[in-house]
Amino acid sequence: MPRYDDASRDALAQQFERDGFVLLPDHFPVDVMHRWQQQFAPLLAPHIGASHAEGGNGNRGPGRYYVTLPFEGDFADPAVICDDDIVSIVERIAGADPVMCQLATDTPVQGSGFQDWHRDTPPLFDDFAETPSFQLAVNFPLVDVDERNGSLETTRGTHRMSRDDALRALEAGEIAAERVPMRMGDVMIRDVRGLHRGTPNHIGEPRPMVVIGYSRAWYFRPEVSIAVPRQVFDALPPRAKRLLRFMPKVDATPRTFDESYRNFAY
Ligand SMILES: O=C(O)CCC(=O)C(=O)O
Numbered sequence: 001m002p003r004y005d006d007a008s009r010d011a012l013a014q015q016f017e018r019d020g021f022v023l024l025p026d027h028f029p030v031d032v033m034h035r036w037q038q039q040f041a042p043l044l045a046p047h048i049g050a051s052h053a054e055g056g057n058g059n060r061g062p063g064r065y066y067v068t069l070p071f072e073g074d075f076a077d078p079a080v081i082c083d084d085d086i087v088s089i090v091e092r093i094a095g096a097d098p099v100m101c102q103l104a105t106d107t108p109v110q111g112s113g114f115q116d117w118h119r120d121t122p123p124l125f126d127d128f129a130e131t132p133s134f135q136l137a138v139n140f141p142l143v144d145v146d147e148r149n150g151s152l153e154t155t156r157g158t159h160r161m162s163r164d165d166a167l168r169a170l171e172a173g174e175i176a177a178e179r180v181p182m183r184m185g186d187v188m189i190r191d192v193r194g195l196h197r198g199t200p201n202h203i204g205e206p207r208p209m210v211v212i213g214y215s216r217a218w219y220f221r222p223e224v225s226i227a228v229p230r231q232v233f234d235a236l237p238p239r240a241k242r243l244l245r246f247m248p249k250v251d252a253t254p255r256t257f258d259e260s261y262r263n264f265a266y
Helices: 006-019 030-053 084-094 163-171 230-234 238-243
Strands: 021-024 064-068 099-108 135-141 152-154 178-180 187-191 209-215
Touching: 006 021, 006 084, 021 084, 030 064, 030 099, 084 135, 084 187, 084 209
Parallel strands: none
Antiparallel strands: 021 187, 064 099, 099 209, 135 187, 135 209, 152 178
């Protein structure tokens, strides 16, 4: 059931334009998030096990793991991946007919530290940082998140600044660093050019944060993709099929993924 009318969606899109991110509190039912959490735990476990054997280095730095979700079952639930409020806000920000191109998780565990401040993508053009938004991340946590277990730290307005200008402004105290606590069910929509960093998880429980990537209709991200089993695709509603139109269709859900996606250079 949509929770926002057109005027509220417009207001959220305007807030996004200003800040580079927007929060939708209590958006997804908590029982749905619990189901995702339960199904995610066995997918994370082998990564932690393997990295423990190698000294605890995750594929995103110490104690930090990027894990792709298989596109099936709850992870392919149209009520989540093409939620009407979210897609309508994404369309207001990134134009009509967007694409969905990423379904994964970021999980710091105990032993993780502060990441370097970064953006997740370079600007479209060199020396011209201020284009409208073209790549968005929709984030939602599978546990309650606060300063104990690694809330995202971010900045407002830096999605429309060059990385160097944003770093300079942050260092000069002209813009503030802001921790974003989130509860299960909360959703954040953010421009991935906003300067941000992961923070340490100090407790013994992993802190999974789902990331769904949506981009402008014409934008292709070779570094990520979603392998969509044909059977799952065929059962999706038209809007979800449209979002996934450029994603590879496969006979069976892959069980291993290339998790080498990196972004620290930006
Ligand atoms: O997990 C987080 O809170 C942030 C992770 C992040 O920004 C990254 O790995 O690029």
